[in-house]
Amino acid sequence: MSSSLPTYSHRRRNEASRIARSLEGASTVPFWLDSPDRPAPEPALAGDTTADLLVVGGGYSGLWTALIAKEADPARDVVLIEGREIGWAASGRNGGFFEASLTHGEDNGRRHFADELAELDRLADENFDEFVATLDRHGIDAEFEHTGALTVATEPHQVDALREAAGDAEFLDRAAVQALVHSPVFLAGLRERHGTALVNPAKLAWGLKRVCIELGVRVFEHTPALSLRRDGDGVAVQTKAGLILARQVALATNGFPSLLKRTELLTIPVYDYVLMTEPLTAAQLESIGWAERFGIADSSREFHYSRRTADDRILYGGFDAVYHRGGKIRKAYDQRRETFETLADHFFTTYPQLDVRFTHAWGGMIDMCSRLSAFQGVAMGGRVAYSAGFTGLGVGATRFGAKVMLDLLSGESTELTRLRMVRSKPIPIPPEPIxxxxxxxxxxxxxxxxxxxxxxxxxxxxxxxxxxxxxx
CATH class of the missing domain: 1.10.287 (Helix Hairpins)
Known part of the structure; x- marks a missing residue:
């Protein structure tokens, strides 16, 4: 059976002309950010200022930190600075998969935190529920859909592995998985409904930004932080436009160059790439049978992920993770024709019945650490907290990381700060030239x-x- 199955590889299965035609004219702007709903940026900082809490970074991690801090203490003077625009990086261009897991999946959690996995699972469920409650409380329209996820076997040896991993999830044999999604490469599936959902990533970031401003957070965009140092009982952060003196600082810069030397070797920037199709017609949707908008991922190490959008497009990404020598982060790296062609080939291998073009093709940097799950810590006598290393699974976990940073800054022993997951750090990644x-x-x-x-x-x-x- 395996010899007759279409498989994924770097060797192309589809005609070069079909691949080229499908990518012709694709926008390089991430689909989610290519929207008339994109808000105007807040003005940049002009001159010196002070803050009780300064948050550096305007992605999910920074936005959640500012929002939670302000909800807990409305009188707290919270400032958030972002080097470019809110949500322009990973938070605005990811696939929009919201998983409750804080450990990058159960297997990875068992590998690193077996002794506290039950506690981490409970905290993950609480974080998921609190995330959803925040969207409801503040009227954030992030196109949230609690649709669950489907993990598929695309090679014969993966079928038994899925069956053994089923647990509370529903195992689907080939007939059952084909009834859900018609693809010649899907041999079996695992349908998980608990703790998995979809969001529009950019609308989530923009909604969090709106709420932060409404709560009184002072937000400054196009205000990159250049350095930080201790200053008496606080911390001084230098920007291009002025100096910010803060009692405490939360660093939410993730894969971008760290302002702390101690975390420089704990993450590397890895580039991930994504395609988005044009909206599918009713006939095309019927041909693939993908009636519900659950996310799909396959079981390979070089895995693919895909999902349907609110307007019936298919997002398709993954497989190729690219590290550039020296850990450089450059705009030119956001586009990689070779990877886009590989993804298009794999898309048509998955859905040979679809003749579509891709309207958007984009990529970008995510922060990866050696244990694949985020880490947190403090510096400068407890005045600075940091959170990073989400490795592509940060839509939900960044909110938990924000809570951990705020607990660490409080200086108190809490349920979160006592976690070994929080007290430990990933193995450093060696610098170049290694x-x-x-x-x-x-x-x-x-x-x-x-x-x-x-x-x-x-x-x-x-x-x-x-x-x-x-x-x-």
């Missing part, structure tokens, strides 16, 4: 694992023993 060749070797090992029916070679086994993860 990083690039090491990462390329690992990427090849990951590809070999997929080609070898999921059996890891010695390198990946050793990495797993030392708590280092690496997927696409």
């Amino acid at each position: 990083a690039n060749p090491a990462i390329q070797i690992i990427r090849k090992a990951v590809a070999r694992s997929d080609a070898n029916e999921g059996r890891d070679g010695l390198l990946l086994k050793v990495m797993d023993r030392f708590g280092v993860g690496f997927d696409s």
Whole structure:
């Protein structure tokens, strides 16, 4: 059976002309940000100012930190600065998959935090519910849909693995998964309804920004932080336009260069790429049978993810994770024709019945750490907190990271600050010139694992023993 199945690889299965035609004229702007609903940026900082709490970074992590802090203490003077525009980076261009997990999935959680996994699962459920309650309380229209998720087997050896992992989820054999989604590559599935949902990522960021401003947070966009240092009982943060003196600082810069030397080697910037189709017609939707808007991911290490949007497009991304020598972050890296062509080829392998074009093709940096789940900590005598390393699963986990940062800044021992997950740090990633060749070797090992029916070679086994993860 396996020899007759279409499979994913870097070798193209579809005609080059079909791939080229599908990508012709695709916008380089992330689909979610290419919207008339995009709000105008707030003015940049002009001159010096002070704050009780300064939040550096205007993605989900920073927005949640500012919002939660202000809700807890309306009198607290909270300032948020963003180097460009709110939500312009990973928070505004991700796939919009909202998973409750704080540990990048159960397997990864068991690998690193087995002794407190039950507690982390409970906290994840609480965070999920509080996230949804905040959207309802403040009327944030983020196109939230609690539709669940479907994990599919695309290789014969993955079928038994899904069956064994079912737990409370619903295992679907080939007939059952084909009844949900008609694709020749889907051999089985796992339907999870608990703690998984979809959002419009940009509308979520913009909604959080609106609420922050309504609560009294002073937001300054186009205000990059250049440095920070201790200043008496507080912290001084230098920007291009002036100095901000704050009693406390929360750093929510994720994969961008850290303002703290101690965290420089804890994350690397990895580039992920995505395609978005034109809206599907009723006949095209019927041909694939994807009636409900649940997200889909396959079981390979080099995995794909896809979802339907509110206007019946299909977002399709993943497989290729690209690290650039030196950990450089450049706008030019947001576009990678080779990866877009690979994704288009895999899309048509998945849905050969669809003849569509892609209206948007984009990419961007995500912050990756060696344990694949976020970490937090403090510096400068407890005056500065940081949170980073979400590794592509930050839509929900960033809210939890924000709560941890605020608890750490309080200086009190809390349920969150006592977690080993919070007290521990991922294994540092070596600097250049070691990083690039090491990462390329690992990427090849990951590809070999997929080609070898999921059996890891010695390198990946050793990495797993030392708590280092690496997927696409």
